[in-house]
Amino acid sequence: MAEDIGSLKGISAEVRQLVRADAQRRREAKNILSPKGLQGNYDAGELLHTTLGGEIRPLTSDDLAAFRQNARSLGRRFKGGITPRQVIDMSLAVDRKKARQEITVAVPASARTVRGAGRSADSLEVRFVTNASKKHGTYRHFVTVQFLGYPTAIASGALTPAKAASQMRKEGIRFDCDCGRHTYWYRYIATVGNYNAGRAENGYPKIRNPNLAGVACKHVLRVMAEVEGSSVVQNFLERAIAKGRERMDGTSTIRTSDKAASKIIQKQALRPTTHGGRTGDRDYDRARRALRQQSRATTTRPTKVASGSKRVSALAGDPKAEAALMGVVQQLGISREQAIAILQGVK
Numbered sequence: 001m002a003e004d005i006g007s008l009k010g011i012s013a014e015v016r017q018l019v020r021a022d023a024q025r026r027r028e029a030k031n032i033l034s035p036k037g038l039q040g041n042y043d044a045g046e047l048l049h050t051t052l053g054g055e056i057r058p059l060t061s062d063d064l065a066a067f068r069q070n071a072r073s074l075g076r077r078f079k080g081g082i083t084p085r086q087v088i089d090m091s092l093a094v095d096r097k098k099a100r101q102e103i104t105v106a107v108p109a110s111a112r113t114v115r116g117a118g119r120s121a122d123s124l125e126v127r128f129v130t131n132a133s134k135k136h137g138t139y140r141h142f143v144t145v146q147f148l149g150y151p152t153a154i155a156s157g158a159l160t161p162a163k164a165a166s167q168m169r170k171e172g173i174r175f176d177c178d179c180g181r182h183t184y185w186y187r188y189i190a191t192v193g194n195y196n197a198g199r200a201e202n203g204y205p206k207i208r209n210p211n212l213a214g215v216a217c218k219h220v221l222r223v224m225a226e227v228e229g230s231s232v233v234q235n236f237l238e239r240a241i242a243k244g245r246e247r248m249d250g251t252s253t254i255r256t257s258d259k260a261a262s263k264i265i266q267k268q269a270l271r272p273t274t275h276g277g278r279t280g281d282r283d284y285d286r287a288r289r290a291l292r293q294q295s296r297a298t299t300t301r302p303t304k305v306a307s308g309s310k311r312v313s314a315l316a317g318d319p320k321a322e323a324a325l326m327g328v329v330q331q332l333g334i335s336r337e338q339a340i341a342i343l344q345g346v347k
Contacts, residue, residue, distance in 0.1 A: 019199070107128060108128055169237060175216075188203065
């Protein structure tokens with residue numbers, strides 16, 4: 001049965017409404033670990049917590065040191081931006097599995113030229129509509145992909161629109177998704193990596209993704225698989241490039257009709273979601289192979305920890321250190337348990 005993603009008419013207004021709601025929610029959010037807080041400059045009264053280590057607990061200076069190292073490692077890793085292939089390669093297995101099994105529809109709904117400095121064409125922004133898992137009360141999501149190779153594609157007369165489109169979809173991109181997974185797990189990573197196509201996020205995901213693992217939600221991954229392997233996306237990009245070449249300023253605006261979208265959805269609905277051999281649907285087989293590539297997830301383990309942690313680790317298990325510590329405890333006239341409680345309170 002084909003998934004219902006609704007009419008494509010009026011989706012721009014719906015997306016704008018979602019963007020405004022997201023911005024409002026972010027303005028009202030509390031206990032955000034900002035870049036200033038990441039350096040240790042935050043009010044202790046904020047009672048910030050993290051799930052680093054697997055359980056929710058109060059944030060410590062050692063956690064901040066680990067977070068800073070994670071952010072530095074992430075910035076170095078994404079210095080050159082990201083491509084559709086890298087999005088899939090660096091994703092988590094759980095997200096790829098959900099993309100294969102739950103997100104069966106990804107339709108390129110519209111495209112427009114994004115302008116940069118001097119009003120010149122900066123990229124081609126394509127808005128995709130995917131189905132939703134319906135676990136959270138919505139039936140569709142919007143994934144925005146900006147193709148950064150667009151200026152070259154429309155300027156290069158040496159390549160046909162088809163060849164230019166084929167090359168462009170292998171080059172650098174920026175992306176965004178309106179779902180919660182992207183918002184709370186991956187938007188910070190996208191912002192640090194400079195491949196974010198939506199609202200920038202400078203609040204470290206200390207609760208949802210403190211290890212900064214993965215890069216993309218299931219909706220984005222389904223779209224990336226289609227970008228890599230789908231003739232529908234190839235033809236859509238060809239149209240956009242051909243139209244952009246007709247205008248001196250590279251302006252290109254195209255849309256997919258509801259009738260055309262229905263045909264795409266019907267074809268995608270016939271695809272199996274379980275393991276198996278080739279189906280004969282070249283688009284699907286290429287997309288499925290893409291989503292089963294081995295992940296190079298972006299978990300960044302800190303190579304440095306706070307000096308206090310190193311010192312404690314070095315003393316742990318040392319009988320002399322334990323005897324000296326217990327001597328101090330006895331001099332203070334407190335119990336071992338009270339000493340532990342005091343130490344935990346000053347971390």
